[in-house]
Amino acid sequence: MSWSHRDRLLAALAHEEADRVPMDLGGAEFTTVTIPAYEQLKEHLGMTHETKVFSKMHSVVHPDEAVLRRFDIDTRNVLPGPYQGGHGRVIDDNAYVDNFGVTWRRTVGTDDCHFLHVDGPFYEGKLTIDAIEAFAWPDPDNPGLVEGVAERVAQIKRDGDHAVCLYLPGGVIHRGYAMRGFEAYLMDIYKDREALCRLMDKLADYWVGVAENVIAAAGPENIDVIYFGEDLGTQAGPMFDPDEFYAPYIKPQHRRMVETAKAETHAKICFHCCGSAYRFIDHLIEIGVDALNPVQVTAKNMEPERLKAEFGERISFWGGINTQRILPFGTPREVAAETRRIIDILGKGGGYVLNSVHNIQPEVPPQNIVAMFDAGRAHRYETAA
Amino acid sequence: MSLERIYDAVLDFEEDDVAELVTAEIEAGIDPQEILQKGLVAALDTVGERFSEGTLFVPEMLMAADAMKAGLDLLRPILAETGAKPVGTVVIGTVKGDLHDIGKNLVCMVLEGAGFLVVDLGTDVHPEVFIDAARENEADIVALSALLTTSMSEMERAVGAICKAKENSNFDVKIMIGGPPITSEFAAKIGADAYGVDAPTAVKHARDFVRA
Numbered sequence: 214m215s216w217s218h219r220d221r222l223l224a225a226l227a228h229e230e231a232d233r234v235p236m237d238l239g240g241a242e243f244t245t246v247t248i249p250a251y252e253q254l255k256e257h258l259g260m261t262h263e264t265k266v267f268s269k270m271h272s273v274v275h276p277d278e279a280v281l282r283r284f285d286i287d288t289r290n291v292l293p294g295p296y297q298g299g300h301g302r303v304i305d306d307n308a309y310v311d312n313f314g315v316t317w318r319r320t321v322g323t324d325d326c327h328f329l330h331v332d333g334p335f336y337e338g339k340l341t342i343d344a345i346e347a348f349a350w351p352d353p354d355n356p357g358l359v360e361g362v363a364e365r366v367a368q369i370k371r372d373g374d375h376a377v378c379l380y381l382p383g384g385v386i387h388r389g390y391a392m393r394g395f396e397a398y399l400m401d402i403y404k405d406r407e408a409l410c411r412l413m414d415k416l417a418d419y420w421v422g423v424a425e426n427v428i429a430a431a432g433p434e435n436i437d438v439i440y441f442g443e444d445l446g447t448q449a450g451p452m453f454d455p456d457e458f459y460a461p462y463i464k465p466q467h468r469r470m471v472e473t474a475k476a477e478t479h480a481k482i483c484f485h486c487c488g489s490a491y492r493f494i495d496h497l498i499e500i501g502v503d504a505l506n507p508v509q510v511t512a513k514n515m516e517p518e519r520l521k522a523e524f525g526e527r528i529s530f531w532g533g534i535n536t537q538r539i540l541p542f543g544t545p546r547e548v549a550a551e552t553r554r555i556i557d558i559l560g561k562g563g564g565y566v567l568n569s570v571h572n573i574q575p576e577v578p579p580q581n582i583v584a585m586f587d588a589g590r591a592h593r594y595e596t597a598a
Numbered sequence: 599m600s601l602e603r604i605y606d607a608v609l610d611f612e613e614d615d616v617a618e619l620v621t622a623e624i625e626a627g628i629d630p631q632e633i634l635q636k637g638l639v640a641a642l643d644t645v646g647e648r649f650s651e652g653t654l655f656v657p658e659m660l661m662a663a664d665a666m667k668a669g670l671d672l673l674r675p676i677l678a679e680t681g682a683k684p685v686g687t688v689v690i691g692t693v694k695g696d697l698h699d700i701g702k703n704l705v706c707m708v709l710e711g712a713g714f715l716v717v718d719l720g721t722d723v724h725p726e727v728f729i730d731a732a733r734e735n736e737a738d739i740v741a742l743s744a745l746l747t748t749s750m751s752e753m754e755r756a757v758g759a760i761c762k763a764k765e766n767s768n769f770d771v772k773i774m775i776g777g778p779p780i781t782s783e784f785a786a787k788i789g790a791d792a793y794g795v796d797a798p799t800a801v802k803h804a805r806d807f808v809r810a
Binding site for chain 1: 611652655656657658660661664695696697698700701703722746747748751778779781795796
């Protein structure tokens with residue numbers, strides 16, 4: 214049979230093998246290409262279209278339809294429109310304030326063009342419930358957030374049979390770091406836990422409000438995947454205690470987010486968590502997450518064989534092509550071989566969507582991007598051969 | 599004995615107790631080096647071990663370092679008066695073009711906790727700045743951090759520049775590197791002396807370097 218893009222993706226997420234593994238590029242803010250790598254890719258492919266920025270913070274692009282078709286990508290993204298008004302403003306080319314009152318800055322003169330938070334509304338002093346309540350929080354009913362959403366879905370439906378992936382940015386950890394400061398947030402776990410929980414409540418309330426509005430605007434029946442998440446791991450292990458802190462304090466917020474995403478839709482949930490996610494996977498499965506991204510295979514306990522054996526029947530894997538070593542520094546032949554190796558391990562019996570581990574970084578040669586997707590497109594499931 | 603209570607107070611993240619207990623020990627005439635080593639440094643070593651084995655995590659490391667600092671701030675002036683030298687001096691920073699400093703800051707904390715004098719150059723540090731700071735502070739070790747694969751080429755350049763500077767007389771430092779994409783193979787390839795997989799491992803390397 215001939216598989217539609219959408220059916221191919223849904224088969225994989227239902228742990229079934231289609232004709233080949235489905236592939237994502239640009240479905241979400243963490244599964245796309247950095248601007249410098251994309252410019253080189255365009256040149257390599259002989260394409261001259263205008264580059265559209267997906268996320269200023271990550272300095273990543275919306276891959277053009279021509280690129281997605283060249284690689285036979287199965288996903289198409291939908292995301293909220295830009296917030297109108299509020300705290301957001303541009304300071305200069307290398308700094309801006311977002312709608313949570315957070316200042317972001319980047320370095321100049323290198324290829325690393327993504328922004329990091331340098332100041333936020335709760336950076337100074339003790340975190341208090343009064344300060345959290347007094348803050349002018351962004352409004353999930355802001356009209357900008359749903360602008361263009363229905364049109365984008367209609368366009369995807371009109372242009373092909375691709376899977377519609379709704380990306381909902383934010384959460385309770387990263388936005389919390391940005392507003393409070395990374396170290397202060399993590400120490401508030403001990404110092405001001407009640408206030409920290411209130412901050413997370415506010416962030417989750419906003420996320421849930423936006424999710425409900427954007428899902429309604431997209432048409433719940435149209436959405437195949439809802440993609441969100443935040444990092445729970447570092448390269449060397451969990452960021453915080455999976456059982457003593459994540460489970461009682463953060464997991465309920467993530468559960469609420471998953472339940473919101475699933476309430477009106479049939480969508481599968483793809484949760485993004487960088488680093489060593491290993492000790493959180495059972496928790497994520499328990500709250501209803503269907504797929505884990507980006508599967509950072511070079512982090513602790515994240516070997517693909519281990520993940521497939523321990524969790525493969527209960528969760529799918531989305532990502533997994535080594536961005537820390539092979540994509541930037543390998544040859545196209547090595548990239549293709551690694552892609553086939555990952556498909557053979559993670560794709561067995563379905564349950565795998567091909568993508569790089571996080572965004573394709575500036576120094577990744579275009580030949581390696583082509584090698585990854587061409588190998589993914591051509592390689593067949595071992596059992597089907 | 600009360601040095602054990604200091605050790606326990608650090609592990610319980612009780613910074614006020616640490617300050618109180620250290621003050622009491624100083625007033626009782628206990629050797630400040632002993633308070634430092636058997637109370638504070640021993641506690642942070644335990645935290646480091648538990649971090650590396652995966653029973654303590656980043657928040658606990660930050661809290662313990664904070665509690666320890668409360669004691670260290672009291673001991674430092676006294677140690678300086680007695681002419682006690684730090685275990686060693688480390689010049690540290692995130693390489694040019696990279697603004698990430700979470701891991702680097704953790705390494706700073708545990709190095710200070712282990713009794714090193716840490717000169718933190720921050721982020722986006724140019725190679726010459728590492729070299730100048732190392733000369734100025736008579737550093738034993740230069741430590742470089744990078745989060746991104748994009749920054750690895752800057753790290754290679756910086757390490758190369760430091761190695762070149764070492765060819766001149768009167769400049770001898772050990773170089774250690776760290777960060778998510780870094781491996782010991784990469785460290786060897788670019789001429790660094792060691793790679794620290796996490797903050798406690800960085801302390802181990804630093805100790806080996808100054809002992810050697």
